Amino acid sequence: MENVLEPLRAAIRLLFEVTAYPVLAYFIVINSFLLLLIIFASVNFTAHLRRQSFAGARVTAASPLSPGISVLMPAYNEGAVIATSVRSVLDLRYPDHEVVVVNDGSSDETLQTLIDVYDLVEDRREVSVKVPVRGTVRAIYRARDTALPIVVVDKENSGRSDSLNMGLNVASKDLVVMVDADSLLDPDSLLVVSKPFTDDPERVIATGGVVRVANGCEVVAGRVVRVNMPKNYFARIQIVEYLRSFLLGRAGWSQLNSLILISGAFGMFRRDLVTQAGGLDPDCIGEDFELVMRLHRMMRRSKRKYRVIFIAEPVCWTEVPSTAAVLARQRRRWHRGLWEVLIKYRGMTFNPRYGTVGMIALPYYWIFELIAPAIELFGLVIVPLGLLLGVVNVPYALAFIAVAYLYAIFVSLMALLVEEASFHRYNRWGDLWVALLVSVQENIGYRQLTAIWRIQGWWAALRGKKQVWGTMTRTGFENASP
Template sequence: MDDLLEPTTSLVETIFDGIALPVLVYFLLINTSYLVLIVAAALEFRRSTRQLPFAGREELLGSGMVPGVTVVTAMFNEEAGIKVAAQSMLALHYPRHEVVIVDDGSTDGGFEVLRAAFDLVEVPRRMPADVAVRESATSVHVPRNGRTRLTVVRKPNSGRSDSLNVGVNFATQDLVVFVDSDSILDPDALLAVVRPFAEDPVRVVAGGGVIRAVNGCIVRGGRVTEVRMSRNWLARIQVVEYLRAFHLGRSGWSRLKSLILISGAFGVFRRDVLVEVGGLDPASIGEDFELVLRVHRHMRRQRRDYRVQFISEPICWTEVPETTAVLRKQRARWHRGLWETLWAYRSMLLNPRYGRVGLIAIPYYWLFELIAPLLELFGLVLVTVGWLLGVVDIGYFLLFMAVAYGYAMLVTLAAMTVEELSFHKYPRWRDLVSTAAAAVVENIGYRQATAIWRIEGWAHSLTGRKQVWGTMTRTGFDTGDEEGG
């Protein structure tokens, strides 16, 4: 036994001596960068909340000068929630908007649900060819009454991105809003997310809004009527993650004029720019990230003055996974998409031609998003094994845990505080306590598990393994009078 332990101990000691300080510095830097983004986000929230009373939303609602909006969503086997989602999108407060739903070869009863709910009839309408698609529409359906601005397009299955491109071709308005069919929007979401385009129609080319987990909330008639925390701890932790990602990450990056990621669950683009860049890439796993980077590259290469903006006020509600099997596939897919997109656009890395995007945002995503799970697991395993072997003293072990996990918890709690002071979304104290508890619990098992799953996705890409999309089990939105937890 000693013959085995001695060389192992020697190896661990050699490795530890070389990386002890760099590991601490890395975690110190990554958590400090999060703190910097929180400060930037707080400044952005302060500016937004000050402007809100003077936003002129009612004037915008009644104005004939606002850009028209086409809300595009792709559905695949979304029978449980598609009716409520469609009603929610049609009922949005906006003077000029239409809804295009693209049925991506669903095998469930989703289309029949829509046909019954809106009395759909087939119409002879040809699809424009502004954006190339893999599968064209086989039929187009509209409500019989001729007033409801809904178009349902049916096509063979070819994936979400190709379906959204079909929706772009059918869009007749200046702005296109991509919304996941398993999501619902706040009533004023379009008014809020379109305002930057109305104020600066030449420069603003893309924008994104806040995504929140609907799990546990009370939903009636396609509206979130009461915000509550889910009873499911997996969903609770994801609430914290989404809060950190959107109210910390996206707002901060937008403030720094370096936003390179807009969630596909709620993103708005100028239609002419989408056509210029060729729409979404059906071959990309991280199609939302890839599209925004392609827009940045396109605009910078043409030397055009432009803006990609995050809007902290509009909210899109979506169901998050409540089982580890679905969550594992989701996180592996996300990280694989991150890697493949960063690699595809590696020419932008540290390239002054692309301004802050190339010099700050993309290097950050390489250093603190892509390789973070690998370094986190490596550091945790090395320090733990080293401590057990007596190579790492208890002082360093506790310092590592404090910097890697304690600091991260404080950052998350800071983000939660800024968000709650700015938006007051949780009216019940017990929900705030549950959120704070989730910020602590995520560091015990969950964070390590997601790091492993993210590395799996990266490894699958490097080994050429075919991407298998996980199936998200939907429960539907309307909860009626059911009490949440």
């Protein structure tokens, strides 16, 4: 037995010697990069907050010259929430917006609810096809009361991207916002996210709103009226994760003018450019990411000056997975989408023609987003094995792990610090203690689990396994009122 173990020990020892420095360096560089993004994000937030007193939202809200916005809302079996969602979008403070709901072949009462609640009648006018769509349209409905700006497209099931493409064909305004039917929007969300288009109409082509965790929040008539920490373990951890990676990470990228990912839950685009780019790719899992990349490529190739901006002000709230099974599905899908998009746009990576997008953002996503779970998993296997075989000194291994994870905790604390100094949506002391606790907790178990799920997603993509969306099991909001 000893004869078998000795070569294994030697191999593990060698592996440790070869990889120790690179792995530690990798952890330090990835967290330093995040820290750098947080610093850029704080510059972005400071600039945003200093301009709050003269943002001019009130004037824009009352101006008949503000650019019109079509809110595209794909809906699949959303019968329970669709009426409230549409109402909350119709009630948003904006002078000129319409709602385009695309019923993606729902088998529940989604369509009938809309017909009943909004008194819809069939609209037999033709729709010009600017972006090709796969799903056959069954009917288009409009409100009998023409003052109610709602269009409902009923079509056969063909997926979210195809539904959004259908929405693009029906949309009539200059800007389009893509939102999920279960997204909860702040009353001023359209004003906030469209502001860059008003201030710089020539160059701004897309803006992304920050998406926050709605679990645990008090919701009244489709609006978040009180922000609370959820009680669920997974949801709590995702709050810190969203703060660090989405809010601060994306704000940092925006500051560097290299934002390549806008959340599908709330993104605003110039309709003409999205149409020109061909709409969303219905075959891509990360369709939102893919669209933004395509816009970047189109604009850079045509040498047009443009900006993609991230708005840090909380505008959209969404329910995040609160069970391991649903979270696993989501992370597998995200990682698979990331792989597909990075492969599709590999020609842009390290290509100076694409500026900071090609030289900084894409390499970052390759090295620190795509590969990160593989490195993490490598550590997960090799360290316990080394301990088991007595190759690794236990205090040494603990110190090694402590450096990697303490830095991660420090980055999370910096994210909490920036949030506290800027938007401070979690007002109570109890919320802070919970956030601090989960900043530590996420490193024990959660990180490793997500790494495994992400690797599974990547593996499924490499095997060419057909992606199944699965169902997002919604638990509803703890304090929801109609």
